Amino acid sequence: MRTPTTPTEAVLAALRAIGAKVRRSGNGWLCTCPAHADANPSLSIGTGDDGRCLLHCHAGCEAAAIVAALGLAMKDLMPVPQNGGRYAPRRAVPRTTSTPSPTGMYATADEAVAALERTHGPCSTRWLYRDAAGEPIGETVRWDLPRGRKDIRPVSRRGDGWVSAAMPEPRPLLHLPELSRLPDGAWVYIVEGETCVDAARVIGLVATTSAGGSKAAAKSDWSVMKGKVAVVLPDHDAAGEAYAEEVTRLCQAAGAQEVRLVRLAEHWTAVPPGGDLVDVLVMEGGDAEAVHAKIDAFAVAAEAVAPEAPVDDRPDDRPAFDLAALFPAATADIRDYFADLARSTQTPPDMASLLGLAVASACLCNVACVRGHGDHIEPAALWALVLSEPGTRKSAVLAELLRPILKWEADKGRDMRPVIAAAVSQALSHTRFIMRVPCAAAVP
Numbered sequence: 230m231r232t233p234t235t236p237t238e239a240v241l242a243a244l245r246a247i248g249a250k251v252r253r254s255g256n257g258w259l260c261t262c263p264a265h266a267d268a269n270p271s272l273s274i275g276t277g278d279d280g281r282c283l284l285h286c287h288a289g290c291e292a293a294a295i296v297a298a299l300g301l302a303m304k305d306l307m308p309v310p311q312n313g314g315r316y317a318p319r320r321a322v323p324r325t326t327s328t329p330s331p332t333g334m335y336a337t338a339d340e341a342v343a344a345l346e347r348t349h350g351p352c353s354t355r356w357l358y359r360d361a362a363g364e365p366i367g368e369t370v371r372w373d374l375p376r377g378r379k380d381i382r383p384v385s386r387r388g389d390g391w392v393s394a395a396m397p398e399p400r401p402l403l404h405l406p407e408l409s410r411l412p413d414g415a416w417v418y419i420v421e422g423e424t425c426v427d428a429a430r431v432i433g434l435v436a437t438t439s440a441g442g443s444k445a446a447a448k449s450d451w452s453v454m455k456g457k458v459a460v461v462l463p464d465h466d467a468a469g470e471a472y473a474e475e476v477t478r479l480c481q482a483a484g485a486q487e488v489r490l491v492r493l494a495e496h497w498t499a500v501p502p503g504g505d506l507v508d509v510l511v512m513e514g515g516d517a518e519a520v521h522a523k524i525d526a527f528a529v530a531a532e533a534v535a536p537e538a539p540v541d542d543r544p545d546d547r548p549a550f551d552l553a554a555l556f557p558a559a560t561a562d563i564r565d566y567f568a569d570l571a572r573s574t575q576t577p578p579d580m581a582s583l584l585g586l587a588v589a590s591a592c593l594c595n596v597a598c599v600r601g602h603g604d605h606i607e608p609a610a611l612w613a614l615v616l617s618e619p620g621t622r623k624s625a626v627l628a629e630l631l632r633p634i635l636k637w638e639a640d641k642g643r644d645m646r647p648v649i650a651a652a653v654s655q656a657l658s659h660t661r662f663i664m665r666v667p668c669a670a671a672v673p
Contacts, residue, residue, distance in 0.1 A: 236282035236306050240274060243299040257283075263298035264290040277407060280308035281430060285412075292433070303433050303518050334390040338368055341384040341391040345370060349380060356403060356423040358396065358440060361453075363406045367396035369423055369440060383440065395441060399450035402437045411435070413456035414486060416528070420462050420506060421472050428506045429462075432517040434524070443472040446479060455484035460528045465494040465504045477534050487533040496527055550579040574625045580615055581626050587613035588630045 244251050244260055250270075251260040257275035261267040265288055272295065275283040284292045284306070296303055335341040338357075346352060353373040360366045367385035374380055385396040402408060403426055408417060418429050418436040421443055429436030439449035443464075459480040463473035477488045494500040497509050506520075513520050553564060567585055571578040590611035599607045615623055 235276070235280060236308060237274065237276045239305055240282045240284070240296075240299065240301070243301055244274075247299065262286045262288060262290055262295060264294040277404070277430070281433075282306040283407070303521065306433060307431055307517065333392055334387070335392070336390060338365065338384055338386070338391045341393055342368070342370055345382055345384070345393060349382070354424075356426075358401050358403060359406055360401050361405055361409055366401060367440065371424075381442075398448045400440050400448055402439055402449055402451070402453060404437050405453060407435070408437060408453045408457075411457065414458065416458045416460055417454065418460045418462060418524075418528075419476055419480075421464050421469055422505070425462075425464075425505045425507060428510050432510065432521040432524075434521065439476075443468045446472060446475045449479075451476075451479040451483040453483075454480045456486055459485045459488045460531075461488065461490050462493060462506055462524075463490070465492070465500050466502055469503075469505070478537070481534075481536045489528055489531040490534055491524065491527045491531055496523070550577070550582075570626065570629055574622050574629065576622050576626055580617070580623065581630075583613050583615060584623075584626055585630055586611055588627075588634070592634065 241251055241258060244263070247263060249260045249263060251258050251274075252270075253259075254273070257273055259270045260272050260274070261270050262272040264286065267288065271287040272290075273283075273285045273287070275285075277283050282305075284295050286295060292306070293303060296305065335344060342352060342355065349372050352370045354371045356369045356371075357365055358367040358369070365386060367383060370382050370384060372380040372382075382393065383395045384391055384393050387394075387397075403423060411417070416435065418434045420426055420429055420436055420438055422438055426436045426438050439446045439451075441448055457480075459476070461473045461476050461480075463469035473490060477490065480488050493506065493509050494504070497512055499512060500508055510517070510520055567582045568578060570581040570585075574581070590609060593609045597609045599609060601607055617623055
């Protein structure tokens with residue numbers, strides 16, 4: 230039997246070793262879950278963009294319980310580290326050559342990156358961004374420079390070609406197809422920068438970030454976070470805090486179930502200024518399982534960030550609505566009618582009164598008019614505008630106001646039906662129908 234060379238192959242081999250029947254399902258595999266008594270296959274196995282093995286039990290078993298039942302450890306789900314502890318990049322970095330394009334458009338992403346390498350030298354890492362359908366849409370390319378410096382450039386797809394430019398907005402999150410497959414309630418860790426995503430995924434976290442740096446979070450589409458629990462791990466500096474605040478707002482606006490904030494420097498006091506999860510992993514000696522367990526515990530203990538209360542920018546000295554002032558010449562019955570209408574529809578009295586004036590104006594505009602200077606005549610039309618949120622029962626108020634008018638129209642229609650029918654019959658009896666038949670002889 231061939232020795233497994235990838236985490237996914239190792240998991241599949243362990244499943245087959247305990248007698249589980251594994252079968253193909255789309256781009257992954259499906260089998261019974263070893264962590265519970267599973268009569269019907271409920272365990273999905275797949276491979277992430279970085280080569281890690283993805284496990285999801287539809288019955289709710291944790292990944293740690295599944296790997297323990299297989300005699301494996303969480304680290305066995307991760308790709309093998311390379312280059313003295315550095316894990317393989319998101320995507321292989323091919324050394325290609327391309328002819329310079331006079332238009333700046335290239336047929337493939339590799340050619341666009343090769344064009345950048347002619348002036349920047351060989352790149353260190355590339356991260357691929359895909360749309361919801363899994364199609365490549367952009368890349369972030371990094372060059373590691375001396376003294377810890379870095380240079381990052383984007384390339385993106387435009388139609389059938391690729392250019393050296395940022396992705397069009399709204400941009401996808403990193404590993405979007407994988408996030409799209411997660412069920413509601415899944416926890417997603419959000420960090421700043423692709424390198425930090427690598428570190429998070431190395432320790433077994435489902436992680437993502439937005440493209441373009443800490444100030445470009447709003448340029449990405451965060452709708453995939455709807456129903457998810459977002460755990461934000463900000464960098465230890467002012468820019469990281471600003472990014473975390475913006476991501477929190479965007480996730481809440483997208484409908485995230487919860488947003489939790491875990492500041493690493495509060496739990497690892499030696500994190501340097503600007504430090505992130507990469508520094509934490511180094512401080513823990515590369516012990517991925519230990520870091521994973523600690524961060525999970527901190528995230529569970531963190532309280533959900535409460536959404537910001539909407540700002541009420543209305544003036545505080547609004548005068549109370551006075552029906553008597555609006556209808557000074559009306560009888561008490563009319564004022565009582567609008568007050569009762571507001572109570573029965575559970576709406577403000579000014580809504581019922583304003584719509585009532587508009588309906589009355591519509592009834593009078595062709596009957597009564599105002600004579601101005603000379604021969605000028607102005608219809609008694611009153612335009613009313615009600616600004617209110619959806620679901621505030623505007624239609625209920627209007628329907629009640631129109632009820633007597635619509636009833637009057639229906640009654641008049643029934644009363645006038647015989648008269649209208651007689652008039653139509655008389656008109657038809659005096660109408661001559663002439664049918665003109667074309668003469669064949671007249672056709673040339």
